[in-house]
Amino acid sequence: MKSVYKRILLKLSGEALMGDQEFGISSDVITSYAKQIKEVADLGVEVGIVIGGGNIFRGLSGAAQGIDRVTGDHMGMLATVINSLALQNAIESLGVPTRVQTAIEMPKIAEPFIKRKAQRHLEKGRVVIFGAGTGNPYFTTDTAAALRAIEINADVVIKATKVDGVYDKDPVKFSDAVKYEEVTYTEVLNKDLRVMDATAISLCRENRLPIIVFDSLVEGNIKKVIMGENIGTKVIE
Ligand code: UDP
Numbered sequence: 001m002k003s004v005y006k007r008i009l010l011k012l013s014g015e016a017l018m019g020d021q022e023f024g025i026s027s028d029v030i031t032s033y034a035k036q037i038k039e040v041a042d043l044g045v046e047v048g049i050v051i052g053g054g055n056i057f058r059g060l061s062g063a064a065q066g067i068d069r070v071t072g073d074h075m076g077m078l079a080t081v082i083n084s085l086a087l088q089n090a091i092e093s094l095g096v097p098t099r100v101q102t103a104i105e106m107p108k109i110a111e112p113f114i115k116r117k118a119q120r121h122l123e124k125g126r127v128v129i130f131g132a133g134t135g136n137p138y139f140t141t142d143t144a145a146a147l148r149a150i151e152i153n154a155d156v157v158i159k160a161t162k163v164d165g166v167y168d169k170d171p172v173k174f175s176d177a178v179k180y181e182e183v184t185y186t187e188v189l190n191k192d193l194r195v196m197d198a199t200a201i202s203l204c205r206e207n208r209l210p211i212i213v214f215d216s217l218v219e220g221n222i223k224k225v226i227m228g229e230n231i232g233t234k235v236i237e
Pocket residue numbers: 012013014015016051052053054055057058059060072073074075076077079080132133134135136137138139140141142144
């Protein structure tokens with residue numbers, strides 16, 4: 001069986017990286033992510049990754065504690081770089097070559113984001129992790145994922161969450177919540193469904209970039225998604 005996608009942008013949640021800890025990076029979760037990424041990279045799929053920073057710092061929660069919003073967002077973007085480096089380390093320890101490119105330049109640590117260079121790495125089979133979000137405050141890593149996916153011409157954004165798809169209401173709170181197999185961008189925006197923020201969804205809609213939302217904590221799921229198995233929810237036109 002062959003992958004249905006040649007190039008993917010995988011969005012991993014920073015918050016999920018905590019596992020059952022209160023803060024930081026769970027070695028079980030990061031190892032599971034790395035194994036799953038190796039599995040798809042070994043199939044010849046080109047993988048770009050954006051990882052969040054919510055396990056370490058979020059601009060909004062900082063603002064709630066009195067930290068200036070822009071400063072908090074800078075801290076949040078740096079948190080995504082910490083996660084990117086941890087993920088790079090975990091993936092490379094399994095023998096898969098990777099590069100980290102950041103939206104805020106820090107050349108002693110990683111390459112700056114350069115689209116053409118990112119594409120070249122992907123063509124050579126290197127996993128490219130995009131750190132520091134979009135480089136701008138007031139944005140999210142979901143928007144960074146949509147943006148990078150469009151820039152590198154990915155076929156799909158694969159958005160990892162803690163639930164197995166998109167529901168009409170919160171499945172944790174409501175036992176009668178119904179899961180969508182497919183849903184349109186417009187429905188997501190109009191019903192305010194919790195997939196990605198509105199900026200990210202609009203970018204995907206404008207560029208006809210499909211999104212697949214799935215549960216990344218079940219090992220093997222990333223491969224299932226790229227093989228076209230019907231798990232999770234697909235957001236399309
Ligand atoms: N952030 C930002 N600009 C971006 C991306 C992220 O300012 O383009 C900051 C923002 O403060 C955000 C934090 O980085 O709260 C961490 O990202 P996010 O909350 O999206 O991570 P996740 O929810 O995936 O853990």
